[in-house]
Amino acid sequence: MMKNPSTSPFCMLSCLIVLLALPLPPLLADPDSLQDFCVADLSASASGNGFPCKPASKVSSDDFFFDGLSKEGDTTGIFGTNLTSANVLSFPGLNTLGVSMNRVDFAPGGVNPLHSHPRASETVLVIKGRLLVGFVTTGNVYFSKVLRPGQLFVIPKGLVHFQRNVGKNKALAFTSFNSQLPGAAVLPLNLFASKPSIPNNVLRKTFQVEDSVVNSIKSKFGS
Ligand SMILES: *[C@@H]1O[C@H](CO)[C@@H](O)[C@H](O)[C@H]1NC(C)=O
Numbered sequence: 742m743m744k745n746p747s748t749s750p751f752c753m754l755s756c757l758i759v760l761l762a763l764p765l766p767p768l769l770a771d772p773d774s775l776q777d778f779c780v781a782d783l784s785a786s787a788s789g790n791g792f793p794c795k796p797a798s799k800v801s802s803d804d805f806f807f808d809g810l811s812k813e814g815d816t817t818g819i820f821g822t823n824l825t826s827a828n829v830l831s832f833p834g835l836n837t838l839g840v841s842m843n844r845v846d847f848a849p850g851g852v853n854p855l856h857s858h859p860r861a862s863e864t865v866l867v868i869k870g871r872l873l874v875g876f877v878t879t880g881n882v883y884f885s886k887v888l889r890p891g892q893l894f895v896i897p898k899g900l901v902h903f904q905r906n907v908g909k910n911k912a913l914a915f916t917s918f919n920s921q922l923p924g925a926a927v928l929p930l931n932l933f934a935s936k937p938s939i940p941n942n943v944l945r946k947t948f949q950v951e952d953s954v955v956n957s958i959k960s961k962f963g964s
Contacts, residue, residue, distance in 0.1 A: 770861065770919040771839035780804045781829055781836035791921065792829065792836050807832040810844040810915070819961070821851025821906070829921040836921060843916045847872070847906035854929055855903045861923035863896040863916050865904065870912025876902035888914075901928065934962035 772790060780800050781792035795804070807827050814823025828841040835841055841861075845853055847870065865874050867888040874894040875885030886894055887907060896902045906912040932939060933955075944955045 771837075771921055774837035774839070776837075778805075778834070779837040781833035783830070783833055792833070794836070795833070804834045807834070810842065813913075814844070814846040816846050816848035816851055816911070820854050821848040822846065822853045822904075824853065828918075828923070839919055839921060841918045841921050841923060843918075845904065845914045845916060847904070847912040847914070849906055849909060849911065851906045851912070853904040854927055855901055856925050856927040857899055857901045858896075858918065858920075858923035858925055859899055861918035861920035862898040863902075863918050863923070865894045865896065865914055865916050867892055868913045868915060870906055870910055871908035872912050872914055873905045873907045874902070876900045929958075930962060933959045 776794075778800070779791075779794035782795045783792060785793045809831055810825055810827055812825070814825050816823045823846045825844040825846075826841070827835070827843065829835045832841075847853070865872070865888070867890050869890060872888050873885060874888055874896075875883060876896050877883050878897075878900060888894055904914060932944065938959065941952055941955050945952060948954070
């Protein structure tokens with residue numbers, strides 16, 4: 742009897758390769774939800790993608806309400822900015838809905854330091870003051886703009902970006918994301934304050950500087 746070629750080990754491998762090479766459906770943001778809402782039960786541990794739902798019978802209007810962005814943050818820290826997040830962890834009603842927001846307060850000269858959001862694109866809406874907003878592409882092209890109140894800039898998903906208050910007074914912006922938990926890799930902390938820390942010889946070679954420079958930067962972030 743002839744062996745069915747489609748079940749031969751060779752085909753299993755080659756068919757898998759063909760399947761992997763097929764174009765995947767676009768997966769640009771969080772997956773779509775399969776119900777109206779699924780208020781996160783944060784006491785249960787996140788499994789795979791997101792949190793289990795709180796029983797619908799226990800959900801009230803307050804689950805869709807968040808007051809955390811109404812208050813100005815303290816901007817006396819080293820960056821002169823303060824970020825308040827309305828993501829699934831602080832606002833469980835966002836679970837499975839694929840959106841979130843931040844409030845960012847800026848002292849004069851304050852910088853929301855270079856960072857990237859691995860899971861979301863971002864729109865930046867300035868409410869007060871003047872903000873320089875910039876990002877860098879993977880091809881190292883820099884795009885930036887100074888925004889005034891009511892103006893918007895978009896940061897493509899995953900790209901390194903920052904905002905800086907270039908006005909004389911405080912500034913305020915709201916950012917929104919197409920993810921319930923966009924994540925933020927804040928470069929200075931990622932590189933110089935990880936736990937355990939990245940070996941100095943890696944940072945030295947990466948930035949082509951002396952050990953003392955690496956140690957000096959590390960010391961700014963308490964490590
Ligand atoms: C941001 O502001 C809040 C409220 O004023 C404060 O509790 C928090 O420590 C501030 N965070 C930073 C990083 O300065």
